[in-house]
Amino acid sequence: MTTAISVKNLGKQYKIGAAETKFRYNMLRDVIVDTVSAPIRLAKAMVGKSDRRMNQNFVWALKDVSFDLEEGKVLGIVGRNGAGKSTLLKILSRVTEPTTGTVTVRGRVGSLLEVGTGFHPELTGRENIYMNGAILGMKRAEIDAKFDEIVDFSEVSQFIDTPVKRYSSGMYLRLAFAVAAHLEPEILVVDEVLAVGDAEFQKKCLGKMGDVAQQGRTVLFVSHNMSAILRLTEEAIVLNKGQLIMRAPSQEAVDFYLSSGQSQAGERMWEADEVPAASQPFTPISLKVRERGGKVVDTVRSTEPVMIEFEYKLDSSITGLRVGLYVSTMRGEYVFTSFDTDDAALFEKYDTRSAGHYVSRAELPGDIFNEGRYSVGVNASSFGVRRYFMDENALAFNVDISGAPGTQWGEPRVGPVRPRLNWKIEKIG
Amino acid sequence: MTEIKHEPATVYIKPSKGLAALNLRDLWMYRELIFFMVWRDVKVKYKQTLLGMAWAVIQPVMTMLVFTFLFDRVAKLPTEGIPYPVFAFTALLPWGLFVVALNQGSRSLVAHNNMVTKIYFPRLILPMSSVFAGLVDFAIAFVILVGLMFYYQVTPAWNLLWTLPLFLLLAIVTALGVALWLSAINVQYRDVNQALPFLTQFWLFATPVAYSASVISEKWRIAYSLNPMAGVVNGFRWALLGTGSGPDITLWVSVGISILIFVSGLFYFRSMEKTFADTI
Numbered sequence: 001m002t003t004a005i006s007v008k009n010l011g012k013q014y015k016i017g018a019a020e021t022k023f024r025y026n027m028l029r030d031v032i033v034d035t036v037s038a039p040i041r042l043a044k045a046m047v048g049k050s051d052r053r054m055n056q057n058f059v060w061a062l063k064d065v066s067f068d069l070e071e072g073k074v075l076g077i078v079g080r081n082g083a084g085k086s087t088l089l090k091i092l093s094r095v096t097e098p099t100t101g102t103v104t105v106r107g108r109v110g111s112l113l114e115v116g117t118g119f120h121p122e123l124t125g126r127e128n129i130y131m132n133g134a135i136l137g138m139k140r141a142e143i144d145a146k147f148d149e150i151v152d153f154s155e156v157s158q159f160i161d162t163p164v165k166r167y168s169s170g171m172y173l174r175l176a177f178a179v180a181a182h183l184e185p186e187i188l189v190v191d192e193v194l195a196v197g198d199a200e201f202q203k204k205c206l207g208k209m210g211d212v213a214q215q216g217r218t219v220l221f222v223s224h225n226m227s228a229i230l231r232l233t234e235e236a237i238v239l240n241k242g243q244l245i246m247r248a249p250s251q252e253a254v255d256f257y258l259s260s261g262q263s264q265a266g267e268r269m270w271e272a273d274e275v276p277a278a279s280q281p282f283t284p285i286s287l288k289v290r291e292r293g294g295k296v297v298d299t300v301r302s303t304e305p306v307m308i309e310f311e312y313k314l315d316s317s318i319t320g321l322r323v324g325l326y327v328s329t330m331r332g333e334y335v336f337t338s339f340d341t342d343d344a345a346l347f348e349k350y351d352t353r354s355a356g357h358y359v360s361r362a363e364l365p366g367d368i369f370n371e372g373r374y375s376v377g378v379n380a381s382s383f384g385v386r387r388y389f390m391d392e393n394a395l396a397f398n399v400d401i402s403g404a405p406g407t408q409w410g411e412p413r414v415g416p417v418r419p420r421l422n423w424k425i426e427k428i429g
Numbered sequence: 430m431t432e433i434k435h436e437p438a439t440v441y442i443k444p445s446k447g448l449a450a451l452n453l454r455d456l457w458m459y460r461e462l463i464f465f466m467v468w469r470d471v472k473v474k475y476k477q478t479l480l481g482m483a484w485a486v487i488q489p490v491m492t493m494l495v496f497t498f499l500f501d502r503v504a505k506l507p508t509e510g511i512p513y514p515v516f517a518f519t520a521l522l523p524w525g526l527f528v529v530a531l532n533q534g535s536r537s538l539v540a541h542n543n544m545v546t547k548i549y550f551p552r553l554i555l556p557m558s559s560v561f562a563g564l565v566d567f568a569i570a571f572v573i574l575v576g577l578m579f580y581y582q583v584t585p586a587w588n589l590l591w592t593l594p595l596f597l598l599l600a601i602v603t604a605l606g607v608a609l610w611l612s613a614i615n616v617q618y619r620d621v622n623q624a625l626p627f628l629t630q631f632w633l634f635a636t637p638v639a640y641s642a643s644v645i646s647e648k649w650r651i652a653y654s655l656n657p658m659a660g661v662v663n664g665f666r667w668a669l670l671g672t673g674s675g676p677d678i679t680l681w682v683s684v685g686i687s688i689l690i691f692v693s694g695l696f697y698f699r700s701m702e703k704t705f706a707d708t709i
Binding site: 014015090091092093094095096097098099100101102103104105106107108109111117118120122123127130131134135136137139140163 | 461704
């Protein structure tokens, strides 16, 4: 067996905080001073002596990662948001350069990160196939040869000579995916695209990925959906804070990921190095999911209310702060968004929050969630002014539906909510 | 189903150090993409416009009419015996190409940031294809010039006409050179977007488009030709209309500056290229 990908001591350092300095204006005076000094700053920047460089923070998005992957294997990559999964894929597909280390890649890397890149709304489906194919590195002869196949796969043959701006989003996506799927690279990189599109289309995508794997191509598959990882990969690596902490058969890796501290078991703590400097004066501390009895849990019952608790600290007072939750399914569909000052009375009362230690709690009533795993994201912002902190995937919890409406049938129900509706049955004839 | 076999090429990915190599091999491999990008730009440019391709004619013609009114009727500038409309239009051809190429090229990286952050391809393709796309408008405007010359019965300088493509090349190299610099800077400092309209305007004044280069006094000639577009415009008039004295030291100064901008732009672009996806 030959090695398809060989990664050695790979590291990627990012600068952060450079852009944020721009938004640190507190007073008109600052704005004026900044404007007046702008030409000097520009001159300094041009000769490479930017004063911003001083207060830039550096983070290692990827640090000392090494692994080899044999040709024809399917490797799953799991990890929290910010663990370095996307950075790794970006380096492998040569979008960005590593800071340290080397990668040897045998063959063309095609990535499903780039579905629809280069699509122009004014061009027809046919024209976009050629355009997109060329961007993905296909030769014209290659696109000619696969054209019919691509059109068939996309199911938009009827509209192939219509500008894609007239397409529905589903048609657009199908066409885009069809081109990417027919690139036939030696190495395919898939990042969460399965989260988009309808169920039938997703099935098709997974099928295509399976085909690709069976043809002896190498596949790297990144997902937050553990069941997809288990179904499609034999082996997986776990990334945590940019480091590779485990490589094992998928079942073992997924178990480890779900059970280790970072698996987001009902509780999420932020350590100092996980909070970007730009979030100041807001510092997140923890996010917890509690069951009715107050215990922090990973699995809640659909029929019972759940408490979500977000603890944070303010180093100085903030006007108009709102702290909120996003709840979404593992496929990335939002279920709802809610902020702690949604209530007008609370909004008045907490117009300005002084420095201090806070907790914002929300009780989610029972009979909301359907069976499955849900992700909770947090956000702290002043509307229209600034976003202090955001973690779209801070923690996840499972919902158990025993006792929920309709469970007497044992069939899976579609949709993320499972409300207890007040049904009335009347005989009217 | 036709299988297209290609031996998998091995790619080594590592941090690049110092002066980046130009990597022309990759550019050659992606040559079809340049063609497709140009084709797309041309195809899309006049979509959903009422007048369509007519815009490629209207823009230079309207400018020519305004110039004729201002500089011929009002200011009565000398034109070395050529009817002013023809005199101005001959210069507006390369100038129009240059302006479009400079502006589109300089904005090309930022305009295509979704491509830059998602896919690998030689980034040089973006400014290059933006510059080449301007050639289509140039060709259309050229037809108008031929019509104008007929109408005013200006005989072209047949013996010099073969030099025209060389002057066109000089315009392209200059535009691409400046676009390489500005597009790379634009990735980090969007000030370029703000500065472009000024730059274009000042550059127009410094180029003998509306007036004849003969009004520049002898001792300023060399300094004046530091602007490569002055060389291009004079060259166009010389090759098409036979005005001026033809290539002399000033042209070589223009050519030298143009090559300097282009080559330095190429290396600057390549050295910044590795950070494009991170900073854009």
